[in-house]
Amino acid sequence: MSRDFDNIEDIFKESFSDFKVEPQSQVWNKVEQNLKWKRFWHFHYRRFNIYYLFLLVVAGIGGMLLWNMNNQHKYFTQNNETDEKTYQSEIISNENKVVSKNNVRQPNKKQKTKKTDNKNRKHIRKTTELTDKIKPDSLKITGTNKPKNTIQVKKQPMNKNYQYPKKTNTAPADDNTLNIKTEKKDSTLIDSIKKEPKQKSKNLQSDTICLQIPAIHPKLNQLQLDTIAYTAYALKYDSMKTPMLNNQETKHWMAELFYSPLVNQANRTTANHMLKNNVLLRSDANSQQVSYTLGAKIGYHLKKWDVQTGLAYTQINENFSYQYQEYDIYSKYYYEHAFSEIQVTDTVGWLQFGKESAYDNMAPVMHSRTETIHDSTLTMVYDTTSRVTTYENPNTFSYLEIPVLFGYSFNNRKFDYTLHGGIIAGILLNRKGKTISLSDNSAVSVESEPMQNTSLIMYGSLAMHYKFSQQFGIVAEPYIKTQVNSLFESSYPISQKYNSFGVKIGLRFMF
Amino acid sequence: MQKLIAQCKKHNKKAQKRLYERYASLMLGICMRYARDRSEAEDMLQDGFVKIFMNIEQYCGAGSFEGWMKRIIVNTAITFYHKNCKHFHHEDVFEWQETISDTCNDTEFTREELFSVINKLPDGYRMVFNLYAIEGYKHKEIAEMLGIEENTSKSQYSRAKKIIQQKLRALRKIQQPVSAVV
Numbered sequence: 001m002s003r004d005f006d007n008i009e010d011i012f013k014e015s016f017s018d019f020k021v022e023p024q025s026q027v028w029n030k031v032e033q034n035l036k037w038k039r040f041w042h043f044h045y046r047r048f049n050i051y052y053l054f055l056l057v058v059a060g061i062g063g064m065l066l067w068n069m070n071n072q073h074k075y076f077t078q079n080n081e082t083d084e085k086t087y088q089s090e091i092i093s094n095e096n097k098v099v100s101k102n103n104v105r106q107p108n109k110k111q112k113t114k115k116t117d118n119k120n121r122k123h124i125r126k127t128t129e130l131t132d133k134i135k136p137d138s139l140k141i142t143g144t145n146k147p148k149n150t151i152q153v154k155k156q157p158m159n160k161n162y163q164y165p166k167k168t169n170t171a172p173a174d175d176n177t178l179n180i181k182t183e184k185k186d187s188t189l190i191d192s193i194k195k196e197p198k199q200k201s202k203n204l205q206s207d208t209i210c211l212q213i214p215a216i217h218p219k220l221n222q223l224q225l226d227t228i229a230y231t232a233y234a235l236k237y238d239s240m241k242t243p244m245l246n247n248q249e250t251k252h253w254m255a256e257l258f259y260s261p262l263v264n265q266a267n268r269t270t271a272n273h274m275l276k277n278n279v280l281l282r283s284d285a286n287s288q289q290v291s292y293t294l295g296a297k298i299g300y301h302l303k304k305w306d307v308q309t310g311l312a313y314t315q316i317n318e319n320f321s322y323q324y325q326e327y328d329i330y331s332k333y334y335y336e337h338a339f340s341e342i343q344v345t346d347t348v349g350w351l352q353f354g355k356e357s358a359y360d361n362m363a364p365v366m367h368s369r370t371e372t373i374h375d376s377t378l379t380m381v382y383d384t385t386s387r388v389t390t391y392e393n394p395n396t397f398s399y400l401e402i403p404v405l406f407g408y409s410f411n412n413r414k415f416d417y418t419l420h421g422g423i424i425a426g427i428l429l430n431r432k433g434k435t436i437s438l439s440d441n442s443a444v445s446v447e448s449e450p451m452q453n454t455s456l457i458m459y460g461s462l463a464m465h466y467k468f469s470q471q472f473g474i475v476a477e478p479y480i481k482t483q484v485n486s487l488f489e490s491s492y493p494i495s496q497k498y499n500s501f502g503v504k505i506g507l508r509f510m511f
Numbered sequence: 512m513q514k515l516i517a518q519c520k521k522h523n524k525k526a527q528k529r530l531y532e533r534y535a536s537l538m539l540g541i542c543m544r545y546a547r548d549r550s551e552a553e554d555m556l557q558d559g560f561v562k563i564f565m566n567i568e569q570y571c572g573a574g575s576f577e578g579w580m581k582r583i584i585v586n587t588a589i590t591f592y593h594k595n596c597k598h599f600h601h602e603d604v605f606e607w608q609e610t611i612s613d614t615c616n617d618t619e620f621t622r623e624e625l626f627s628v629i630n631k632l633p634d635g636y637r638m639v640f641n642l643y644a645i646e647g648y649k650h651k652e653i654a655e656m657l658g659i660e661e662n663t664s665k666s667q668y669s670r671a672k673k674i675i676q677q678k679l680r681a682l683r684k685i686q687q688p689v690s691a692v693v
Contacts, residue, residue: 008675009644012629015622016645019540027553028531032524034561039522042565 025392054294057257061507064472251510256297256310256475262502264288264316272493279494281322281436286395289317293502295401301409306418308405314426316498318395320434324443325388391443395433397487399426403459416465416473424457424481438493450492456484465508477504516576519567527564534577535560538584544629544641545588559587585646589656592638620682628678635659636671643668 040051266286268279295312405422428451437444461479468474479502486495515533518526539556546552562583570579629637638657642648643664650668654661 008672008679011620012625012645015620015625016540016544018537019543019622019626020536021539021543021549021552023535023539023553023556027535027557028528030557031531031560031564032528034557035527035564038561038565 025390029392029394054257054259058507061257061472061509251470252300252302254297254299254301254306254308254508254510256299256308256506256508258293258295258297258312258475258477258504258506260293260477260479260502260504262291262293262314262481262500264291264318265499266318267497267499268494270494275438275493278436278438278441281441282494285320285322285391285436287319287321289319289394291316291500293401293504297403297506299405299407301407304409306407306409308407308420308422309403312401312403313429314399314401316397316399318397318433320391320393320395320443322391322434322436322443323388324391324441325386326442327386389443391434393434395435395446396431397428397446398430399455400429401426401457405459405461407463414467416463416467418463418465420459420461420463420477420479422459424459426455426457428453428455450489451487452485452489455487458482458484461504463504471510473508473510475504475506475508477506478502479504512576513572516567516570519564522564531560534580537577538580541581541584542588543626544645545585545592545638547630547634551591555584555587555591558590559584562587581646585642586656588641589638592634592657595634620679624682628675628682631678632671632674636667636674639664639667640671640675644672 265288266283268282270276270279291314293312293314295310297308297310297312299306299308301307401424403422403424405420407418407420409416409418411417431446431451433446434443435446435449436442437448459479459481461477463475463477465473465475481498481500481502483497483499486492486497488494488496515526515530519530535556538559539552542552542555542559543549546555559580563580566583570576629640632640635657639653642653642656643650648656650661650664653659653664657664659667
């Protein structure tokens with residue numbers, strides 16, 4: 001490496017051209033982990049797996065949920081729309097008026113409810129030529145609280161471009177017509193509300209209400225029929241009754257998709273004193289990683305009680321980190337007792353034998369370990385060299401779980417809280433990784449150990465269910481699981497059980 | 512080798528591990544030159560191999576595979592440099608600027624000594640020196656890669672070279688009495 005300093009490029013180039021440094025063993029594990037995640041987010045249809053399926057299902061249910069929520073505020077659709085704008089008006093039913101006279105409802109409560117539920121009083125105005133046919137039956141209103149024969153409509157300023165005639169008129173009352181009258185000067189007369197005959201469905205009470213307002217279009221300068229629809233929900237709100245569909249109580253069934261990260265704690269015990277060290281080695285070598293469960297449940301509830309079952313896939317992840325020192329026989333020495341006594345002056349370094357001894361002509365290894373085996377006639381001394389093998393790999397145990405759970409619910413309008421308890425049958429699907437052998441503490445495959453194919457797990461949880469709608473909701477469920485029987489067969493001298501804690505996050509569909 | 516690359520393109524884990532085992536030490540050697548310490552070098556190596564495996568499909572066989580991998584590793588080192596730029600503090604380099612004799616006696620240096628010299632350079636200097644002197648990039652290319660002016664690259668290289676010469680000279684002074692005794 002003799003070089004002039006002015007030409008240091010060559011010195012460095014030559015010196016570092018084959019510069020190699022051995023990386024630590026865990027670097028590959030990190031590369032592997034990173035690759036796993038990168039590839040997971042780098043979607044390709046060829047790698048479609050259960051995780052993608054889960055995401056797809058979650059996205060699908062989320063989409064349905066949004067669609068369902070949007071539909072709740074979509075009051076009507078009409079095909080031949082010429083002009084469509086949204087504005088607000090206030091509807092006060094005469095039923096409400098009567099009740100307020102009786103002081104049943106507190107005025108402040110009424111005021112508060114009106115503020116919070118403003119969005120329910122949105123309606124869509126449609127303008128149609130007078131000559132056109134208006135189809136009130138296309139405007140459907142659902143709800144339980146039917147308007148009385150006469151309702152009072154107090155309209156806030158509508159479309160400023162229109163001129164609404166102010167007059168008072170009372171339409172004749174019959175089965176299909178609701179009488180409307182406006183008493184205040186600043187309100188606009190609604191000529192009539194046509195009420196469609198009641199729907200015959202038991203579970204869904206539907207009314208179709210169409211408000212037709214003659215108004216003058218500013219540009220066309222002609223009288224047009226302004227059609228307004230109100231939902232029964234709005235009316236129901238104004239009548240201060242709790243919105244509730246008739247069919248709410250009939251939803252006894254639920255289906256749920258869930259995912260749960262979980263952490264485990266492994267309890268290893270043995271009654272055999274000789275294996276205590278092995279158990280300690282196992283506990284030191286195995287560190288628990290975040291595991292997961294994903295699955296689906298179906299349940300039936302009646303009043304406050306429910307029962308659930310389903311299928312779940314659980315993967316328990318551990319990291320096996322272990323260093324095992326193995327001894328290879330480097331050379332052996334032996335002597336027969338019959339000849340003479342042999343002095344071993346240095347059992348670690350140099351072994352000295354008497355002249356009668358025999359050895360295999362190999363020099364002993366410095367700082368090595370010797371193994372001495374005696375029998376009645378012969379003493380064998382093995383000089384060994386040691387090598388350390390480092391194991392750093394993940395252990396995984398996969399289970400298919402079938403739960404049978406019972407629950408008791410406490411619920412209010414938007415939340416359900418359910419205490420669940422029960423048992424889970426776990427079926428061992430797969431196991432991969434390393435463990436420590438009982439015989440010589442070497443690292444062996446977990447598949448060499450006699451594991452039970454089924455395990456029994458006790459389960460307890462508190463499920464919090466938030467209802468987006470009558471059908472959809474999300475669930476957060478912290479839980480604990482305790483394994484009842486050992487992972488290993490009963491004949492195996494070591495017992496291993498898992499305690500787990502996790503939080504299920506799921507989507508619930510009620511039907 | 513072609514078979515191994517083909518298997519890696521199919522994301523075969525065993526092939527990926529074999530490829531890693533084959534080149535990891537060489538690539539870590541490169542990373543060590545760019546990194547401040549071994550831990551950072553191993554992080555670079557990790558990110559570099561992830562990029563290699565994620566982009567191996569783009570390797571079409573033109574040119575040497577080792578060269579392709581080295582380029583990715585060097586680019587990863589540059590990414591690390593950019594990430595660390597905000598934490599980068601210029602060392603006072605002027606303390607090293609002493610007059611250097613034009614002629615120096617032939618002296619042998621071990622790789623460890625050269626490595627320690629290069630490792631103690633300020634981050635920016637080390638990057639430029641590595642890219643120019645060892646990888647063989649031109650100043651224009653280095654300027655583009657590091658997002659600096661071409662003249663900055665030249666001046667940083669010049670300063671880095673002076674520092675290295677100074678340090679090597681100091682090392683040689685230490686070595687000479689030892690070799691005299693031996």
